[in-house]
Amino acid sequence: MQFSDSPQRQRPHLALTMGDPASIGPEIILKALADPTISETCDLTVIGTRSLLEKTYQELHLQGQPLVHPDNLSIIDIPLDPNTIEQIMPGSGNGASGKASFLYLETAIAHTLEGKFQGIVTAPIAKSCWKAAGYSYPGQTEVLAQKAKIERFGMLFVGRSPYTGWTLRTLLATTHIPLNHVSQTLTPQLMSLKLDLLINCLQQDFAIENPKIVISGLNPHSGENGQLGTEEKDWLFPWLEKAQQQYSHAEIVGLVPPDTLWVNPAKAWYGDTLKITQTGDTARDRPTLTLNNVGDAYLALYHDQGLIPVKLMAFDQAINTTIGLPFIRTSPDHGTAFDIAGKGIARETSLKAAIELAVELTKQRLR
Ligand SMILES: NC(=O)C1=CN([C@@H]2O[C@H](COP(=O)(O)OP(=O)(O)OC[C@H]3O[C@@H](n4cnc5c(N)ncnc54)[C@H](O)[C@@H]3O)[C@@H](O)[C@H]2O)C=CC1
C-alpha cells in the first residue's frame, strides 16, 4: 500500500464515505473537515454526491455553522439521476438514499482494494434503507468483509475518556441479530474466533503485548450455577478454561456477571474528575482511578450488552472499527440520526474520533 507522503511523515490517504445522504452524514463531514487538525494528519477523499454536499453547505452555512466548502475537498463524485436526487430529503431515509449510500461504500471498498486508500472511514447508513433498496446485509461490516473476501472479522468499539484518557475497547461476539437468536448463535467456535481476533488486534493494532481481556457472562449472575440459565455451566466456563490455557500470553478474566462487568470500566472512564452533586448540596468524590481492575478490552456476548455501556459512557467519542480486514475501517458509533438531519445540530465529534483512530491504526500497521 502506498502512502501519499514520505514514509517519515506517514501521511495516510483515507476514503470517507458520505453515508446515507438523507442523514446527518453530509453535515458532520463538512463540520469535521472544517477542523484543520483533521486535514493536517491525513489526506481524505470524500466518496459521495458533490451536489448534495453543496446543498448541505448552502443550507447550513447561512446559520453560521463552521463548515468546509465542498470546493476545498477532494471528492470522488457519485452523481445521482435527477429523479433520485428529488427523493433525497434530509430526515427521510428511503430506498433512494439507501441505494446511494450503498454505492458510496462499494466505491470506497473497490478503490481501497486497488490500493488507492489505506483505510475507509464510513459515515452512518440505515440498514432499513438498504433493505428498501434491495440490499440484504446486516450492516456495512458484512459488506466490507464480503468484498474483502474475509470470513473472520469482528465489530470493535473504541473510546478514549475525555476525563482520564483511559481507553474502553469492547468487542461484540454477536452483532445484528434478534435477541432470541443470541443463545443459539453463540458457540465455542464463535467465541474462540472472536477472542483470537481480539488478541491479535490488541497486539498488532494497539501494541499491547500481553492484553487483559474481560469476558461477560450471558445470563443474570452468569447463570448462578445453572439456576438462571445453563449456557455458562454447559459450555462457556469450560470453553473459558481452555482459552485461558491456550493464550498464556494474555490474561483472560471471566465470566463476569454482565451487570457488574461495567462498574470498573465506568470508574476508569470517569475517574475522580467529576463530582456527584446530590440534592441538599452534598458533593461526593467519585472513586479514584484503579486501572489494575480494568481490562485492555471487553468481550460482550451480544449487541446491547456491549453497546449500552459504550454509548452511556462514550456516545460522543466512541468509534466502531472492523477488525480482521486487510485495511483499516472506522465509523462513528452513532447512526443516521434522521430526527435531526438538516437542522445543523449534529455533533461531528465521533466522526472526528473515527478519522483520528483510522490515522493512528494505519500508522501502527505501517510500523
Ligand atoms: N455506523 C453506522 O452505520 C450505524 C448505523 N446505525 C443505523 O442508524 C439508524 C438510526 O439508528 P438509531 O438507533 O436511531 O441511532 P442514532 O445514533 O441514529 O440516533 C440515536 C439518537 O442520538 C442522536 N444522535 C445520533 N448521532 C448524533 C450526533 N452526531 N449528534 C447529535 N445527536 C446525535 C439522534 O438524534 C437520536 O436522538 C438505524 O438504521 C441504525 O441501523 C446505527 C448505528 C451505527
Ligand SMILES: NCC(=O)COP(=O)(O)O
Ligand atoms: N451498532 C453498530 C452499527 O449499527 C454499525 O454497523 P455497521 O454498519 O458498521 O456494520
